[in-house]
Amino acid sequence: MSPPTNEISEISDLPQHLQLENRLEKLYINPNSSTNQQLIDEDARKAENQLEKHQRFLRMAKVTSLRSKDPNTQVGCVIVDKENCIVSVGYNGFPIGVDDDVFRWDKEDPEDNKHLYVVHAEMNAIINKRCATLHDCTVYVTLFPCNKCAQMLIQSRVKKVYFLEDRDELPFRASKKMLEHAKLPYEQIVMPRGKYVIEC
Ligand SMILES: O=c1ccn([C@H]2C[C@H](O)[C@@H](COP(=O)(O)O)O2)c(=O)[nH]1
Numbered sequence: 001m002s003p004p005t006n007e008i009s010e011i012s013d014l015p016q017h018l019q020l021e022n023r024l025e026k027l028y029i030n031p032n033s034s035t036n037q038q039l040i041d042e043d044a045r046k047a048e049n050q051l052e053k054h055q056r057f058l059r060m061a062k063v064t065s066l067r068s069k070d071p072n073t074q075v076g077c078v079i080v081d082k083e084n085c086i087v088s089v090g091y092n093g094f095p096i097g098v099d100d101d102v103f104r105w106d107k108e109d110p111e112d113n114k115h116l117y118v119v120h121a122e123m124n125a126i127i128n129k130r131c132a133t134l135h136d137c138t139v140y141v142t143l144f145p146c147n148k149c150a151q152m153l154i155q156s157r158v159k160k161v162y163f164l165e166d167r168d169e170l171p172f173r174a175s176k177k178m179l180e181h182a183k184l185p186y187e188q189i190v191m192p193r194g195k196y197v198i199e200c
């Protein structure tokens with residue numbers, strides 16, 4: 001529907017680039033109106049609630065990581081379904097029956113180091129799942145997944161990965177390349193200080 005006649009003469013007198021600008025201004029929604037402010041406030045509240053939910057699950061992943069016997073890096077992973085129910089947890093550790101006292105946790109000897117034995121937290125969480133499928137689940141992990149874990153998460157068809165810490169090392173760079181190509185989104189969450197304080 002064309003604008004009223006008197007507007008046509010005003011708008012058509014303007015240079016082309018101003019004509020669009022003029023029309024856009026007429027569509028401009030005033031954020032200061034009470035209705036729009038309420039919409040903006042509601043969006044802000046929803047975003048805050050979402051962030052708090054991610055922080056809660058990442059705090060659980062951090063608590064899970066405390067069970068790891070890796071003296072250098074403890075990793076925890078929590079997987080939740082579409083209803084935000086926890087369906088699995090995992091931490092980095094040696095396989096069942098592989099004795100922590102026999103196998104070494106150090107990493108100096110290329111022929112005998114922990115990386116040859118340790119099961120990653122994400123892998124343990126995938127294996128430990130108490131549901132038929134991880135399809136569309138959300139993964140919370142304290143350390144960004146390596147390339148091998150990224151493969152398993154992609155194959156498990158999880159929906160998104162939230163993480164606390166990242167590393168600029170080849171396995172993690174390769175992981176990002178795969179996740180982005182597979183369109184599996186990931187997001188780093190910042191925890192305010194004190195969020196790990198667990199009242200026992
Ligand atoms: O995706 C990952 C990557 C690493 N981990 C675990 C494996 C190891 O136990 C530590 C890393 O040890 P560094 O001494 O920092 O190399 O993290 C994991 O669980 N998931």
Ligand SMILES: [Zn+2]
Nearest residue numbers: 120145146149
């Ligand atoms: Zn891994």
